[in-house]
Amino acid sequence: xxxxxxxxxxxxxxxGATAFYFYGNYTSQSENNxxxxxxxxxxxxxxMNMWFWSRAYPDPTNLNxxxxxxxxxxxxxxxxxxxxxxxxxxxxxxxxxxxxNWQSIGPNKTIGGRILTIAINPQNSNIIFIGSASGGIxxxxxxxxxxxxxxHVKTKLPVLGVASIIINPDNPNVMYAGTGEIYRVxxxxxxxxVWKTRGTYGIGIIKSSDGGNTWTQIxxxxxxxxxxxxxxxxxxxxxxxxxxxxxxxxxxxxxAGSAWTKILNKIYVTDVxxxxxxxxxxxxxxxxxxxxxxxxxxxxDGGNIWNKITSGVPASFNGMIRMDNAGDSRxxxxxxxxxxxxxxxxxxxxxxxxxxxFSSAHSSYQYWYCNDVAVDPTDINHLLMCGVGMYGYTxxxxxxxAGTLQTIFGIHSDIHDIAYDPINTNxxxxxxxxxxxxxxxxxxxxxxINNGLGAVQFYASFxxxxxxxxxxxxxxxxxxxIKYNGTTWYSILGSDGGPTVFNSLNGNIAFTSxxxxxxxRSTNSGESWSNVLNGWDGxxxxxxxPVGISKSNPNYLYCASDNWHASTDGGITWSNKSISSTNYIxxxxxxxxAIGVSPVNSQKAYVSTSPFSQRTDDKLNVNxxxxxxxxxxxxxxxxxxxxxxxxxxxxxxxDFAFSPxxxxxxxxxxxxxxxxxxxxxxxxxxxxASIGAGLPDVPINALLIDPLNSQILYAGSDVGVYVSNxxxxxxYSFTNGLWDATLVMDLQVTANNKLVAATHGKxxxxxDLFNGxxxxxxxxxxxxxxxxxxxELNWKAENEINFSHYDVERSTxxxxxxxxxxxxxAAASGVxxxxxxxxxxxxSSAVYYYRLKMVNKDxxxxxxxxxxxxxAVEKTYTLLNNPFSDKIAVLFNLSxxxxxxxxxxxxxxxxLRRQDFxxxxxxxxxxxxxxxGLPKGNYVLNIYTGNEKFSEKMVK
Numbered sequence: 022x023x024x025x026x027x028x029x030x031x032x033x034x035x036x037g038a039t040a041f042y043f044y045g046n047y048t049s050q051s052e053n054n055x056x057x058x059x060x061x062x063x064x065x066x067x068x069m070n071m072w073f074w075s076r077a078y079p080d081p082t083n084l085n086x087x088x089x090x091x092x093x094x095x096x097x098x099x100x101x102x103x104x105x106x107x108x109x110x111x112x113x114x115x116x117x118x119x120x121x122n123w124q125s126i127g128p129n130k131t132i133g134g135r136i137l138t139i140a141i142n143p144q145n146s147n148i149i150f151i152g153s154a155s156g157g158i159x160x161x162x163x164x165x166x167x168x169x170x171x172x173h174v175k176t177k178l179p180v181l182g183v184a185s186i187i188i189n190p191d192n193p194n195v196m197y198a199g200t201g202e203i204y205r206v207x208x209x210x211x212x213x214x215v216w217k218t219r220g221t222y223g224i225g226i227i228k229s230s231d232g233g234n235t236w237t238q239i240x241x242x243x244x245x246x247x248x249x250x251x252x253x254x255x256x257x258x259x260x261x262x263x264x265x266x267x268x269x270x271x272x273x274x275x276x277a278g279s280a281w282t283k284i285l286n287k288i289y290v291t292d293v294x295x296x297x298x299x300x301x302x303x304x305x306x307x308x309x310x311x312x313x314x315x316x317x318x319x320x321x322d323g324g325n326i327w328n329k330i331t332s333g334v335p336a337s338f339n340g341m342i343r344m345d346n347a348g349d350s351r352x353x354x355x356x357x358x359x360x361x362x363x364x365x366x367x368x369x370x371x372x373x374x375x376x377x378x379f380s381s382a383h384s385s386y387q388y389w390y391c392n393d394v395a396v397d398p399t400d401i402n403h404l405l406m407c408g409v410g411m412y413g414y415t416x417x418x419x420x421x422x423a424g425t426l427q428t429i430f431g432i433h434s435d436i437h438d439i440a441y442d443p444i445n446t447n448x449x450x451x452x453x454x455x456x457x458x459x460x461x462x463x464x465x466x467x468x469x470i471n472n473g474l475g476a477v478q479f480y481a482s483f484x485x486x487x488x489x490x491x492x493x494x495x496x497x498x499x500x501x502x503i504k505y506n507g508t509t510w511y512s513i514l515g516s517d518g519g520p521t522v523f524n525s526l527n528g529n530i531a532f533t534s535x536x537x538x539x540x541x542r543s544t545n546s547g548e549s550w551s552n553v554l555n556g557w558d559g560x561x562x563x564x565x566x567p568v569g570i571s572k573s574n575p576n577y578l579y580c581a582s583d584n585w586h587a588s589t590d591g592g593i594t595w596s597n598k599s600i601s602s603t604n605y606i607x608x609x610x611x612x613x614x615a616i617g618v619s620p621v622n623s624q625k626a627y628v629s630t631s632p633f634s635q636r637t638d639d640k641l642n643v644n645x646x647x648x649x650x651x652x653x654x655x656x657x658x659x660x661x662x663x664x665x666x667x668x669x670x671x672x673x674x675x676d677f678a679f680s681p682x683x684x685x686x687x688x689x690x691x692x693x694x695x696x697x698x699x700x701x702x703x704x705x706x707x708x709x710a711s712i713g714a715g716l717p718d719v720p721i722n723a724l725l726i727d728p729l730n731s732q733i734l735y736a737g738s739d740v741g742v743y744v745s746n747x748x749x750x751x752x753y754s755f756t757n758g759l760w761d762a763t764l765v766m767d768l769q770v771t772a773n774n775k776l777v778a779a780t781h782g783k784x785x786x787x788x789d790l791f792n793g794x795x796x797x798x799x800x801x802x803x804x805x806x807x808x809x810x811x812x813e814l815n816w817k818a819e820n821e822i823n824f825s826h827y828d829v830e831r832s833t834x835x836x837x838x839x840x841x842x843x844x845x846x847a848a849a850s851g852v853x854x855x856x857x858x859x860x861x862x863x864x865s866s867a868v869y870y871y872r873l874k875m876v877n878k879d880x881x882x883x884x885x886x887x888x889x890x891x892x893a894v895e896k897t898y899t900l901l902n903n904p905f906s907d908k909i910a911v912l913f914n915l916s917x918x919x920x921x922x923x924x925x926x927x928x929x930x931x932x933l934r935r936q937d938f939x940x941x942x943x944x945x946x947x948x949x950x951x952x953x954g955l956p957k958g959n960y961v962l963n964i965y966t967g968n969e970k971f972s973e974k975m976v977k
Contacts, residue, residue, distance in 0.1 A: 065390050065435065065454075067536065067564035067635060068498050068517070069204075074633050075614070075673040075692035076720050076739075078647065082245040082937065085201075087694040088222040088739070091719035092179040092762065095740045098717060099754040105882065106793070119793035121742065123758030123778065123786040127475055128510035129171075132500050133456015134476030134782070137202060138252075139440040140186035142193045146444040150174070150233060151452060152183025154202060155221045155782030156476035157761050160233060164442075165450070165459055165470035172473060173783075176236040179740060179762035181782060182221025185252045191260045194232045197239075197278060199250025199265060200224050204341075204389050205310050206246055206268045206289045221782075222739075223249045226265060228278050239278045244269060245937075251290060257297040266290040271305050273324065284324035288312055291341050296371045298349035304330075304372040306342035306354070310389050317342065317354065319372045333375030334366055340388030346371070347401035351419075355406055357384035357392035365394070365406065369419055379422040384408030387435060391453075395439035397463065398446045405429075405449060405464045407436035413464060432458050432467050435499065454499040475784040480565050481615075481676070481723060481767035483779035484521030486546065488528035490773040493785065494521045494547045496565070502533045504547045505785070513547050519565040524575040524591070528772075532592055538566035538582050542592045554595050557582050560636045561600070562612050569616030571623035577656050581606060581613025581628050589656045596658045604659050606650055610634045610642040617677025618655070619684035626655035627687065627706070628662070629674035647673045649689070651706050665706025670696035676767075678724040681731050688712075688734065688749070690721035699724065699736060699749055712749025714887045725768040725776075733791050735776065737765030742778055744791045750800070751883055755791065759783075798824045798875050800885050801852065805871055807890040810862035812869055816885075819852045828874035829857050832887075833866040840874075867891060867969060898964065901946070904976040907953045909962060913945040922965040923949055925975075928958060952977070 077084060102120055135154035142148035147164040151171075158174040165171065176198075185199035201223020225241030225248060242248040249268045256262035265272040271285035271293055287307045296302035301323040308315025315338065317330040340357030347353070352368040354375070365381035368374060384392050385408045397403040402416045413427035433455020442448035451458040451467055456474055458467040478498040486492035491507030496518025504513045516535040524530035531543045533550065540554035556562075562582035571577040580586040584597040584604050597604050606613055607630040619625035632645040649669065650662040673692040680686035685705040691698045697713035698721040713721070719739045727733035734745045735755065740762045744755040756763070764781040771777060771787075778786045802817040814829065824846040830838040847853040861869060869892075873885040901910040913921060925934040933955070938947045960975040 065387060065499070067559065070633070070635060071564045074631060075675060076694075078632070078673060078693055079645070079671055080693075080695070083243065084694070085222055085224065085241070085247050086243055088179065088719065089224060091694075091717040092740055094717035095719070095754070098715065098743070098752065099756060101884070102754040105753070119791060120744070120753060121755040121757040121759070121788050121791075123742075123756070123788045125475055125783070126505065126785050126787055128477055128503060128505075128784055129169075129471070129473050129475035130510065131469060131471055132477055132497070132503065132510065132512070133469070133471035133474040134478060134500070134784075135435075135437075135454045135498065136452035136456055136474075136476065137182070137184050137437045138186050139438045139450050139452050139457075140188050140196070141440055141443060141450070142188055143190045143443050144193050146442045146448070148193075149450070150186050150188070150196065150198075151457065152186050152198060153476035153782060155181040155478055155764055156780075156784075157181060157782070158183055158186070158198060158233070159474055159476065161473075164448070165457055165472075167472065169473035170470065171457075171475075173475070173760060174233050175760045176227060177761065178227060178236060178238060179222070179224060180227065180236075181762055181764060182223065182249075185250055185266075187253045187255060187263075189260045190255065194230060195260075195277070196229045196233055197253055197263060198227050198229075198236070199253050199267075200227065201247065201249030201268075203247060203249035203251075203268050203289075205312075223247060226250055226253070226278065240265070240272075240274075240281050242267070242269065252292050254293055254295060256300055257295055258300055262300075264293050264295070266293050266305070271324070285318060285320075285327055287314060287318070292344045294344045294346050294352055294372070296346070296349065302371055304344065304352060304354075306344055309341040310339070315342075317372065330372060330375070333368075333377070335362075338364075338388075340384060340390075341392055343393045345394050345396045345404065347396040351396075351401055353394050353396060353404060355384070355392055355394040357388035357408060358382075359384055359386050359388035363422070365414060365424075367416060367419065376420070377422050378414070378416055378424045380424060380426045381406075381414060383410070383412045383414075383426070385410065391435045391437050393437065393439050395441060395449070398441050398443070399463075405439050407439060407451070407453075409434050409436075411436055411451065411467070429464065429467065433469075476782055477784050478781045479766050479779040479785070480519050480781075481779065482520045482522060482568065483767040483769055483777065483785075484523050484531060484533070485769045485771050485777055486523055486528040486531075487525050488772055489546075490771040490775065492528065492546055493771075493777065494523075494531060494533060495779055495785070496521055496533060496535070498781075502535070502547075514541065514550060517564075520568040522568055522570045522578075524570065525572040526575055530575070530591065532568060532570070532578065534566065534568055534580075536564055538562040538580060538586075540566075540568060540580055540592070540595075553588075553592050554580060554586060554598065557600060560610055560634045560642060563614050563631060563634075567613055567616040567628070569618045569626060571618050572620045574623040577618070577623035579616055579618065579626055579628075579655060581616055581630075583607070583609055583612050583630075583634070585613075585628070585652070585655070585660055585662070587656050587658070587660070606630060606662055607648050607664075608644060610636075611644055611648070614647075615674055615676055617679065617687065617689075620679050620681055621684050624654050624656050625652070625684055627651050627665075627677055631673065646671050649674050649706070663706075665702075667706065667708060669700060669709050672696060675721065676723045678726045678734065681726065681728075688724050688726070690724045690736065692720040692722070694718055694720070698738075699734075701749060712745075713752075715752040715884060716743055722764075722766050723768040725770065727790055728770050729774060729790060735768050735791070737768045737778060739764050741765065742768070744793070746791065746793070751885075753793065755788075758788065759786065798846070798877070798883075800873070800875065803873060803885050803888055805869075805888050805890045807861075807869070807892045810860065812859040812861055812871070812890045814857045814859065814871060816855050816873065817852060818846075818855070818875075820850060821846050821848055821853060822850050823878050824848055825876045825878045827855065828876065829859070830872050830874060831859065832870040832872075833864070833868070834870075838870070838872060861892075898966075898971075900973060900975075903973070905952065906977065907951070909949040909952065909975065911947050911964070913940050913947065913966075915940045915945060919966065921945075921947060923947065924963040924965070925949060925952075926961045926963070927955075928960065930961075933960075 138152040182202040189195035251266040292306040294304040318327040338358040363377040365378040394406040411429040417423040435454040438452040456471040484494040493505040502514035502518035519534035521533040537556040539556040541550035578588040617627040649666040652660040676690040678688040697711035699713035700709040723737035725735040741756040767779040829842040832838040899912040
């Protein structure tokens with residue numbers, strides 16, 4: 022009950038030979054999905070899809086766990102960086118500022134960003150905590166009024182989206198926060214609804230016992246689907262009893278969060294109401310969108326037995342349910358439906374029976390996304406309720422549907438939570454996509470209270486003036502395009518703001534965009550705009566179509582949908598503007614997502630494409646893989662594009678950085694998980710080499726080469742910023758001044774050489790460029806090969822004056838390394854060769870990972886890139902039934918916990934079944950079941966174990 026939102030879901034995706042696989046359901050882009058209703062939505066869904074695709078592809082399973090692993094790797098990298106700073110602080114005058122000294126510059130005045138939940142201290146109602154969509158937790162001690170009223174709350178955890186916060190009424194120092202934001206969980210089907218997700222990871226429930234100063238993670242679930250906490254409640258008679266509504270059920274803790282038990286096993290529980298007169302009576306809200314099991318469940322025995330309520334409530338509805346109760350018996354429920362039908366229902370016997378309240382439609386077209394209801398503490402017949410807009414409702418009868426609806430104006434659209442002040446009931450608060458609003462007259466009118474609240478979500482690319490370091494322009498989720506003039510941020514265009522670029526030679530000329538490829542041009546540095554490229558249908562363009570401009574000749578400007586749009590006259594006219602254009606970059610419906618333009622050749626450009634687009638009938642086009650193309654005549658009306666993906670991993674390409682002197686030397690950033698995330702080519706994309714070793718395994722969204730030193734490379738990621746002083750050979754944390762997890766969308770440099778980070782959830786930060794310590798030793802080569810039970814390691818280095826030794830470190834998982842040897846350095850200025858033979862006869866592993874820790878005489882150190890060696894792998898499995906009948910059983914002997922994937926094809930190569938298993942060390946038996954319906958004949962079973970693939974011919 023009362024406290025909202027949810028979190029990122031997924032559809033399980035994997036790539037077969039030619040099919041995109043979703044938990045046993047796959048289709049081509051031309052197939053329809055029977056049974057998925059057509060729905061009307063605004064662009065919140067497109068925002069969510071865009072975020073999800075680039076992170077989940079090609080395997081969206083266990084994203085929470087992958088993200089948490091990346092966070093641990095980030096912490097280790099930060100610790101290593103701090104050791105370098107510390108060890109050199111005295112000897113070389115090193116300062117932590119050399120590794121980032123980020124300062125927030127807002128916006129944090131009038132534009133608040135998306136806020137999901139409100140929690141008011143019951144003993145001091147000026148103290149309020151709120152949860153944002155991707156900027157973590159914020160706090161005010163002034164009821165949200167005054168200058169800089171809101172301050173961010175440091176949790177020292179990777180907290181982005183916070184959907185629920187509750188404060189203990191008996192001891193307000195005790196708080197719980199539920200993380201993540203999901204609107205759909207189950208993964209049946211392949212249509213648009215499967216991808217209705219939101220882009221913030223969750224880490225379960227966190228707790229503070231000191232008023233929000235320190236936090237610990239107390240509950241999380243490891244699910245293939247992401248786990249999010251929708252809302253939480255205290256038992257009204259015992260604050261040690263806590264309820265958590267989550268994406269996989271309703272949980273209860275009876276010991277203040279130390280342990281949790283699932284008491285209702287349902288998909289997507291959004292809310293729970295507890296009868297204060299008899300806490301054994303519970304009502305739970307279940308489901309959203311096309312979930313087959315949606316509605317209210319009621320228990321009268323404390324959650325042991327639940328019965329679905331079918332009388333008096335809607336038999337079907339489109340969205341989610343929110344509830345609020347008043348007194349010991351009265352309960353309101355809002356069934357968000359998005360139609361003119363009644364959406365508010367009243368029970369006077371705490372859920373046993375219900376009546377529909379007339380004239381109560383309020384959720385509008387975003388019924389899946391924003392819905393809440395709050396009873397006036399002074400009048401149980403009056404309440405506030407919301408959807409896209411805000412409403413008051415007065416029930417004029419408790420036995421009939423009579424009631425009146427009042428529209429409340431002046432609040433930003435898409436409202437997620439409503440809370441009355443528990444001490445002064447004339448005061449009410451609203452959380453929405455525009456931040457926080459406050460009423461002092463019982464909810465009749467509201468005013469924004471966003472001073473200090475910096476939770477806005479920027480998109481890439483972010484625009485910085487080439488001539489005035491104070492001028493910046495960027496696009497925001499649901500808050501338009503905004504401009505910074507050195508002191509103030511203000512709105513300059515409405516809608517969802519998008520990619521922005523400046524003319525590199527004239528700071529008065531700028532280009533910005535809004536959703537679906539709508540591009541604008543300004544000749545007065547963003548003060549006014551003219552539309553130069555109209556929007557397209559959503560299935561032909563990314564939600565935020567990329568825009569790129571040539572630095573050498575800024576008359577050349579580019580934009581990408583599934584067509585290439587070029588302007589050679591400074592953005593006044595464009596090619597391929599007609600919706601009937603068929604000059605596809607990749608294929609129809611494969612939309613451009615990032616553009617890179619050579620700094621020295623206005624005709625040379627790179628563009629990456631997505632395998633997804635949202636169809637006009639609200640379903641999904643699916644045509645993998647994502648690709649990468651290059652054109653040498655990008656300014657032509659119909660340029661030629663060459664696919665240069667070549668040996669890159671099957672991931673989204675998110676950004677480009679060019680060497681300033683050689684435009685065949687290109688750096689790229691990759692999304693997703695499970696690969697390196699930074700690659701470089703020296704030959705214009707003919708081949709690519711990884712330079713991401715040492716970075717956390719999280720999506721990298723932005724790359725930038727230092728304008729003062731082209732050896733220095735910056736990377737912006739889902740957990741902050743990193744820097745390399747040698748073009749990717751070594752990486753360091755560059756996060757001083759940032760807190761918790763900061764999702765960086767773009768990196769730019771101002772006219773006075775300050776580094777700018779545009780974030781998705783925390784606004785804009787500025788830092789000095791890197792000027793940190795660099796080890797004198799230079800590693801020229803590091804290789805290894807497995808031979809007869811030994812890994813033979815060889816390396817070559819130079820400039821070893823004042824150098825001490827190498828620590829050789831080994832890992833069998835690529836994450837946890839242990840020192841196995843120390844090799845003394847030559848301490849000479851020339852080139853020196855080293856070797857080490859590692860006996861691994863008694864260490865069972867298919868792959869061995871090695872790195873060198875290079876240690877100076879003063880104790881400072883640095884790490885090499887990670888290399889690996891492989892031994893010939895023998896089969897570790899046995900087929901138990903070939904031929905097979907109703908199942909295929911395989912016995913595995915594993916040396917460690919490992920993921921096993923089994924994929925079954927028919928003789929023609931058609932994908933029939935895919936299933937992932939997690940094995941433990943020892944003997945495991947895994948089965949593909951329910952194969953009775955397959956005809957007799959020949960089949961092929963592919964088995965993937967770690968980095969190996971095995972294939973077996975099967976007979977039924």
